[in-house]
Amino acid sequence: MVKVAEVPVADKKATVDGEQITVDGQTLKAIVLSHSTGVEEDQVGVRIEAGVVEGRWYVTNLGLSVG
Numbered sequence: 001m002v003k004v005a006e007v008p009v010a011d012k013k014a015t016v017d018g019e020q021i022t023v024d025g026q027t028l029k030a031i032v033l034s035h036s037t038g039v040e041e042d043q044v045g046v047r048i049e050a051g052v053v054e055g056r057w058y059v060t061n062l063g064l065s066v067g
Helices: 028-034
Strands: 002-004 013-017 021-023 044-053 056-066
Touching: 021 028, 028 044
Parallel strands: none
Antiparallel strands: 002 021, 013 044, 044 056
16 A cells, blocks of 8 residues: 655645655655665655646656665
8 A cells, every 4th residue: 555644735736755655564765775785775865746637646756866
């Protein structure tokens, strides 16, 4: 199950950090880290931008930073 924390919405857009999204009880950031080698937790960032398109929420941008 995927859960997303409540975040502020402005102009039908929202930004969610990878620690605010859980998949089967694990944060999205933790999942990315578990499949990464040679990086520490503070070196990885996950950011999702979502927006309303025709009345439904969609991911409109996915940001991943390492280093």
